[in-house]
Amino acid sequence: MRPLTSPDKVEYRRPDGLPENFAYSDELAQASKAWAVEAGATPKVAQAYHDRFVGYMAEQAARQDVALARSVEATHDDLVRDWGPTDSDGFRQKLEVANRAMKKLGLVDAYKAKGILLPDGALTDPQIAKAFHAVGEAMFREDTIDGGAAVSGGNPFKRNAAGDRNISAISALVKNDPARARRLAREAGENPDLWMPNNPL
Numbered sequence: 001m002r003p004l005t006s007p008d009k010v011e012y013r014r015p016d017g018l019p020e021n022f023a024y025s026d027e028l029a030q031a032s033k034a035w036a037v038e039a040g041a042t043p044k045v046a047q048a049y050h051d052r053f054v055g056y057m058a059e060q061a062a063r064q065d066v067a068l069a070r071s072v073e074a075t076h077d078d079l080v081r082d083w084g085p086t087d088s089d090g091f092r093q094k095l096e097v098a099n100r101a102m103k104k105l106g107l108v109d110a111y112k113a114k115g116i117l118l119p120d121g122a123l124t125d126p127q128i129a130k131a132f133h134a135v136g137e138a139m140f141r142e143d144t145i146d147g148g149a150a151v152s153g154g155n156p157f158k159r160n161a162a163g164d165r166n167i168s169a170i171s172a173l174v175k176n177d178p179a180r181a182r183r184l185a186r187e188a189g190e191n192p193d194l195w196m197p198n199n200p201l
Contacts, residue, residue: 001042007033010043015051022058068115071124078126094133101136157188157195170195 004010010033014024036046083091102108111117116124123129156169173181174195182192
């Protein structure tokens with residue numbers, strides 16, 4: 001059989017037995033046609049190399065799928081151990097806080113691109129979920145997840161039963177997050193300007 005003289009004369013047959021979801025690369029197949037011509041391969045040799053390479057890639061993809069499934073399962077088990085059953089209110093609330101934090105920080109697409117967050121929403125690393133839950137707890141202190149009580153914290157500008165305010169919490173809030181301090185002061189019926197450091201009074 002004569003060696004190939006032009007990539008246009010190479011016609012690959014798709015090997016039998018490839019998984020249905022295998023991502024066959026036409027671009028790579030076209031490039032390998034030129035390589036077959038450069039190497040002086042016959043059509044039979046070119047097809048044999050093509051089949052071996054595609055078979056190897058299919059095996060690697062299958063191994064990756066298995067590893068990914070194991071990672072998702074391990075993440076699930078780890079979170080259930082720490083957060084309780086997936087159908088419990090505690091688990092759902094923690095997951096919602098983590099998801100909101102990830103979205104608020106604009107990391108959903110980046111994590112999908114890196115394979116940390118799968119298209120179906122499954123995570124491949126429990127530490128990511130736990131970290132975002134912690135971040136979400138800090139970010140959404142005043143927010144409510146299910147319409148109930150706040151996740152944590154309160155409004156230090158509101159007076160307690162004795163009519164006192166938490167002055168040290170107000171000071172820390174004004175220093176660390178003035179915008180939030182202004183909002184909470186307004187919610188408590190206070191004039192925010194009276195609590196700001198630039199107040200001349």
